Amino acid sequence: MTVTESVLRAESVSDALARLAELGEHGRPLAGGTWVLRAGLRGEDDPYRYVAIGGIPELAEVSYGDGELGVGALVTHTRLAELVAGPPAAALVEAARGSAFPQVRNVATIGGNLAAIGFAEADLVPALLAGEAEVELAGPAGRRRIPVVDFLAWREKSAGELITTVFLPTPAGRRSGFARLTVRGSGEYPIANAAVSVDLDAEGAVRAARIAVGSVEPVAKLCPVASESLVGHGFSDLEAIEEAGRIAARECSARDGLDAPGWYRAEVLPTLVRRAAAHATGQEDSE
CATH class of the missing domain: 3.30.390.50 (CO dehydrogenase flavoprotein, C-terminal domain)
Incomplete structure (x- = not known):
């Protein structure tokens, strides 16, 4: 079964969580797909079914305020590269600007960059680690925020949860x-x-x-x-x-x-x- 033959579509975060719950441990969210769609080229089996989240407006939002930058999981590298967010976010903007090629940057997302297991070369991740970023996860028990450093150690067990927003502190100095x-x-x-x-x-x-x-x-x-x-x-x-x-x-x-x-x-x-x-x-x- 190909990826395109095993995709369910979600219209909201709650809809996506419901569909992931139905699929259980074999369900995964799908956005840009730049890592998932190349599993075959890497010689990897793909046992999952996917919930397409690309049509959820909430996940594409960018917010400023309260001393932090909020970046929705669907925000692409191209959009990140165009942000005017000041010196605290300069590393993230530069990482997005230089990653891969324009065709990839146009579809690759910040949520996918964080969630991709086995992708050692993910450019956004070091910038988020250095910036003390946190990940907001939505799941059956509600929403919670955890540091990116903890998420990286835990992400293989994240079935059933969905990255909604990445928060980057932007303190003065x-x-x-x-x-x-x-x-x-x-x-x-x-x-x-x-x-x-x-x-x-x-x-x-x-x-x-x-x-x-x-x-x-x-x-x-x-x-x-x-x-x-x-x-x-x-x-x-x-x-x-x-x-x-x-x-x-x-x-x-x-x-x-x-x-x-x-x-x-x-x-x-x-x-x-x-x-x-x-x-x-x-x-x-x-x-």
Whole structure:
């Protein structure tokens, strides 16, 4: 049975939850489908039936206010790349802008990027981790919010629940940036990517930091030791940023793949952390 032969359509969040409940453990939501539809190309079986959620207006909304940005699960990478949301969301906007190709960005969604299991290269995930984002889930017991870092560890058990909104804090004094590296240039999946988000005090020193990396391990991760190493330094302290990048590489168990060996992913991480930090300060890094 093909994906298109096993799709049910939902008109609302409650309708989608009801249909997912009917399908049980074999039911999954379907939006852009950029990961699901290529399961066969990856040599994977697809045992699921799908509930198409692309027609639910609530899931396509973007909201501002109360110190956070709310992004509906159906918001595409293209729409994210066009957001004007300030420095705290700069890493997310940049990650969306550089991911894959225009044809993919036009349909790939933030909810799908988060939910795709086995997709180590998801560009939005490190930006959301570094930004302390939370995921709102709708399920049989109502709605709840959990940190993205917890959702990544738990998502394989999420059958029956639906991502509705991703919330990204936008406090004053926060800066963020993102960088990625591919085999041949723009587009494509990244060999590695990195997001940096820092909270600065009145003097411009780092009082809190989060460095997240993706495509290095099977799942994107925060690098707490590297992040902590930035605290107390000026955010223009290049030596501190370089050292944070080296620490981040040591915190990872880099995976081997057809596109790059693990040692190379770790080797380029310090440069990507430096570039992400440069983007966060509005500077260019040409090295």
